[in-house]
Amino acid sequence: MSYEHEDYPEDPFPKDFGYCAYDQDGLDLEPNATSNSETKPRILLMGLRRSGKSSIQKVVFHKMSPNETLFLESTSKIVKDDINNSSFVQFQIWDFPGQIDFIEPTFDSDMIFGGCGALVFVIDAKDDYIEALTKFKNTVIKAYKVNPRIKFEVFIHKVDGISDDSKMESQRDIHQRSSDDLSEAGLDQIHLSFHLTSIYDHSIFEAFSKVVQKLIPQLPTLENLLNIFIPNSGIEKAFLFDVVSKIYIATDSSPVDMQAYELCCDMIDMVIDLSSIYSSEETAFDSGSSSLIKLNNNTILYMREVNKFLALVCILREENFNRQGVIDYNFICFRDAISEVFELRLKRQKQLENADQDDDELADDQGITIGRSSHENDTAVVSRAPKIT
Numbered sequence: 001m002s003y004e005h006e007d008y009p010e011d012p013f014p015k016d017f018g019y020c021a022y023d024q025d026g027l028d029l030e031p032n033a034t035s036n037s038e039t040k041p042r043i044l045l046m047g048l049r050r051s052g053k054s055s056i057q058k059v060v061f062h063k064m065s066p067n068e069t070l071f072l073e074s075t076s077k078i079v080k081d082d083i084n085n086s087s088f089v090q091f092q093i094w095d096f097p098g099q100i101d102f103i104e105p106t107f108d109s110d111m112i113f114g115g116c117g118a119l120v121f122v123i124d125a126k127d128d129y130i131e132a133l134t135k136f137k138n139t140v141i142k143a144y145k146v147n148p149r150i151k152f153e154v155f156i157h158k159v160d161g162i163s164d165d166s167k168m169e170s171q172r173d174i175h176q177r178s179s180d181d182l183s184e185a186g187l188d189q190i191h192l193s194f195h196l197t198s199i200y201d202h203s204i205f206e207a208f209s210k211v212v213q214k215l216i217p218q219l220p221t222l223e224n225l226l227n228i229f230i231p232n233s234g235i236e237k238a239f240l241f242d243v244v245s246k247i248y249i250a251t252d253s254s255p256v257d258m259q260a261y262e263l264c265c266d267m268i269d270m271v272i273d274l275s276s277i278y279s280s281e282e283t284a285f286d287s288g289s290s291s292l293i294k295l296n297n298n299t300i301l302y303m304r305e306v307n308k309f310l311a312l313v314c315i316l317r318e319e320n321f322n323r324q325g326v327i328d329y330n331f332i333c334f335r336d337a338i339s340e341v342f343e344l345r346l347k348r349q350k351q352l353e354n355a356d357q358d359d360d361e362l363a364d365d366q367g368i369t370i371g372r373s374s375h376e377n378d379t380a381v382v383s384r385a386p387k388i389t
């Protein structure tokens, strides 16, 4: 069974998924923006002192172990961190000092909230959160005024060692109070997302995955590709991972089970650890990486590299792995589709760099039509692959 690139339709991707939304250096969240000063989308980490902002940033993006965060010093000025793990995962994280006061006139809210994609507000669930909620309300009001497109994400943090019941109760209470505060201020339309998090388990990676996903304009395309790949390959669930941070940038549309996600994270850790023992190269994870783990409940974890930074981890029943050839063939189709998404993105970025044209003109030149919905073309990419019945 050979795979030939020429067989594929010339333009297999939906025309309206994200390609209108770039600036020169990254993912720009404003579709009609011409150029942007600080380019990459920004994720702000805000919240009271000691709520755990710097710990989150260090654990998720710098491999710090949770225990080491006990020795972190209080942040005294805004710390900016560039995350460039892969072409899909590019943004800046700004870690704020807890004591910063937005009300004071020196705080340049236009600059700070202007280019912001997501505002993560961290609330210590082990502490009395009334003060945190007041600060949250003021922050949201201010930020929304400057930039109504910001995604507001509330991390109800440090929930380790808290019973499931009290976790749910805290979430319900915080949700209720913050929604009440916003409607009092006449801002019912603001959407807030809530996540229960802790650096001592995988919940912080899961929550950050969801925050980052909202900033990836190609997400619907990636999800579509996974939704086609999975049933055609007899796979139950698949995650597309950013290997360095272990956040997943996309998954199929079936619900995410925390345990399944944890298993996949552990698998990536194991593969990287083992590869570094046997590999002389600097990067243990490369284009040849793949791994298979059989669990004792008739389930298989199957990992394949997509490129240097991305890996696909699949969960499937053992009997469906009998036809590994079909899965591997479909995977190659999937991987090629992803690289086409990358290529289109790069092409688009280059064009924007070279020509100072407005978005509409560029769209015409490339044959990209903004606002037309067509899922047929990307379906064609993988649907020609054989199906396990």
Ligand SMILES: Nc1nc2c(ncn2[C@@H]2O[C@H](COP(=O)(O)OP(=O)(O)OP(=O)(O)O)[C@@H](O)[C@H]2O)c(=O)[nH]1
Pocket (backbone or CB within 6 Å): 047, 048, 049, 050, 051, 052, 053, 054, 055, 056, 066, 068, 069, 070, 071, 072, 073, 074, 075, 076, 096, 097, 098, 099, 157, 158, 159, 160, 197, 198, 199, 200
């Ligand atoms: N139990 C528990 N402790 C945590 C968690 N996350 C952070 N901490 C602890 O909370 C303390 C404060 O963490 P920091 O990350 O310095 O807090 P911060 O929000 O950056 O504080 P400022 O920089 O002063 O604003 C540290 O001792 C961390 O170890 C968590 O998920 N669970």
Ligand SMILES: [Mg+2]
Pocket (backbone or CB within 6 Å): 053, 054, 055, 073, 074, 075, 095, 096, 097, 098
């Ligand atoms: Mg800090």
